[in-house]
Amino acid sequence: MTSGEQHASFEQGRITEGPQGQIRTAGGEQRNRVFGLPLHILLIAPTFLIVFGLLVYPLGYAIVLSFSNKILTGSVPFKWVGLENYLDLVEAKSEMWTSVGVTLRFAIVGVLLEFIIGLSLALLLNREFRGRTWLRVGLLVPLMVPPLASGLIWRIMYDDSFGIFPHLVRTVGANPPIFLGDPDWALYAVVATEVWRSSPFMVLVLLAALQAQPVETIEAAEVDGASGWQVFRLITLPFITPVIIVALLFRTVDALRTFDLIFLLTAGGPGTTTEVISMFIYRWGFRHFKLGFTSAASILLMIATLIICIFYLRMLVVRQAEVQLTQE
Amino acid sequence: MRTKNLKRIRNVAMFFVVAAVWVFYFFPIYWMVSSSFKTRVDTFAIPPKWIFWPTIQFYISSFTNPKFLKVIQNSLIITGTTVVFSLVLGAWAAYAFARFRFKGSLTLSFSLIVARMMPPIVFIVPLYLLFNSLKLRNTHVGLILIFTVFNLPFTVWMLKSFFEEVPIELEEAAWIDGASRLQALGRVILPLIAPGLAATAVFAALLAWNEFLFALLLGGPDTTTLPVFLSGFLGERDVEWGDIMATATVAVLPPTLLVMLVQQNLIKGLTLGAVKG
Numbered sequence: 001m002t003s004g005e006q007h008a009s010f011e012q013g014r015i016t017e018g019p020q021g022q023i024r025t026a027g028g029e030q031r032n033r034v035f036g037l038p039l040h041i042l043l044i045a046p047t048f049l050i051v052f053g054l055l056v057y058p059l060g061y062a063i064v065l066s067f068s069n070k071i072l073t074g075s076v077p078f079k080w081v082g083l084e085n086y087l088d089l090v091e092a093k094s095e096m097w098t099s100v101g102v103t104l105r106f107a108i109v110g111v112l113l114e115f116i117i118g119l120s121l122a123l124l125l126n127r128e129f130r131g132r133t134w135l136r137v138g139l140l141v142p143l144m145v146p147p148l149a150s151g152l153i154w155r156i157m158y159d160d161s162f163g164i165f166p167h168l169v170r171t172v173g174a175n176p177p178i179f180l181g182d183p184d185w186a187l188y189a190v191v192a193t194e195v196w197r198s199s200p201f202m203v204l205v206l207l208a209a210l211q212a213q214p215v216e217t218i219e220a221a222e223v224d225g226a227s228g229w230q231v232f233r234l235i236t237l238p239f240i241t242p243v244i245i246v247a248l249l250f251r252t253v254d255a256l257r258t259f260d261l262i263f264l265l266t267a268g269g270p271g272t273t274t275e276v277i278s279m280f281i282y283r284w285g286f287r288h289f290k291l292g293f294t295s296a297a298s299i300l301l302m303i304a305t306l307i308i309c310i311f312y313l314r315m316l317v318v319r320q321a322e323v324q325l326t327q328e
Numbered sequence: 329m330r331t332k333n334l335k336r337i338r339n340v341a342m343f344f345v346v347a348a349v350w351v352f353y354f355f356p357i358y359w360m361v362s363s364s365f366k367t368r369v370d371t372f373a374i375p376p377k378w379i380f381w382p383t384i385q386f387y388i389s390s391f392t393n394p395k396f397l398k399v400i401q402n403s404l405i406i407t408g409t410t411v412v413f414s415l416v417l418g419a420w421a422a423y424a425f426a427r428f429r430f431k432g433s434l435t436l437s438f439s440l441i442v443a444r445m446m447p448p449i450v451f452i453v454p455l456y457l458l459f460n461s462l463k464l465r466n467t468h469v470g471l472i473l474i475f476t477v478f479n480l481p482f483t484v485w486m487l488k489s490f491f492e493e494v495p496i497e498l499e500e501a502a503w504i505d506g507a508s509r510l511q512a513l514g515r516v517i518l519p520l521i522a523p524g525l526a527a528t529a530v531f532a533a534l535l536a537w538n539e540f541l542f543a544l545l546l547g548g549p550d551t552t553t554l555p556v557f558l559s560g561f562l563g564e565r566d567v568e569w570g571d572i573m574a575t576a577t578v579a580v581l582p583p584t585l586l587v588m589l590v591q592q593n594l595i596k597g598l599t600l601g602a603v604k605g
Contacts, residue, residue, distance in 0.1 A: 302447075
């Protein structure tokens, strides 16, 4: 092969953006086609076929069902009910609002605590000290535990007869509450488990962001006489803000989907004091078998999740725009 | 002299902080493992026993229980197959997104992120009906399919970030030597991102191994996985905590070992490649 040919084929495979954003591969059509079909279509086809079949199609099905009175078993004849399910859900005395309240308290208290613990520990781990590596390894452990197993572990620790927590409370001389059975305590007992399980995620992600920060900028600020707090507030914090937003987004949507943990710890009880939205949907779908009603609730949850995602992503975009402005 | 004292105080304070963090994160694990070695009497002892004569009776009873062995087998088959499917399909799509710009490529790749963010419970009712009519309930295939779908957004994005780190020139060099695009992918690119593939595989395995909602509602007696099996204990009349904790310890062990292996790419795995570790 001469060098000229080499150069030509080098050009062939290179993909350049065409005028309308289509691919133009100077003479390289051959390489990007298999059986006469564009290669990239063949490559993404299987993924999107099953995503379509098992996510998009069911979602459409759920929308259709949400306008019906479909139940799983029973003698009630199927009929279309229009918006009735949605109206039942959003009316003031609907149980959904209780569940929304529980979910919000669970998500906000949980994610906030995780963030505070996460940032403090990330700042701690960003310093040099003996045993730092071991502490990092220790943090990984709760992340590996299946949510279900962590529910079991905490349940045995909370148990009001032989659990370790009531025992510790008794040793200091106080009268322990029934952690998982007391309406005032149950939700926070669940939050504690969730914080234990998920705060390592915050720590590790924020630590990664802190360690990506160039040392020079901090040193320069210190030379200019900035205090530790000033360095953190004016240099470190803005630098890690995008990562903070991403981490909060992940934790928030995960808090919204929490099911296993609550299923195991309290199953939504006592009463409905820990019935997060996933438990609410589970109960109406698989205890009362009201599938039409449940589908409507699912669709509302989907819309709420989308709104939360958009909220965080806009924060991210606004933030990026600000950075660009200050750089100009 | 004073600075020396100050330093000592700081060291001691640091020691207590680190110790507190350790206790908070590690104690529940310790409690699980130690409870799995306690006899029934020791488990229910009030006050809780710190020192006890360990017993392995619950491990023996678990591993001689054919039901439990079947459950482990189910979990291994379903997790293993899911990982293979998610990696193969995910790698194809990730490669397409990393190396081609085509109409709708952005929309399609971001639609996967939206899918990742959706709470799985949203899909449960229609999937339940769909699985019923397709006779996929209580089958390994059904669970493998659904786990793969929920794994794909993550595998595609994670692998995409690894593909993008490989310079295109390496691929072009292979083309010059006469390799087709797919040959170059298989023989040049994939070996280069082997650590990334391993990390992605571990995370895919973790998701499938720990999944509960779908395994519970779309699975059945033939497909009981470890989490479903674990949750079943609580329905029993006489809860045997030693059995539960021994099973939980067995369920926690494989993911823990696997994740220790891929620590380097951990952060990427946790955030769909959005944050580098």
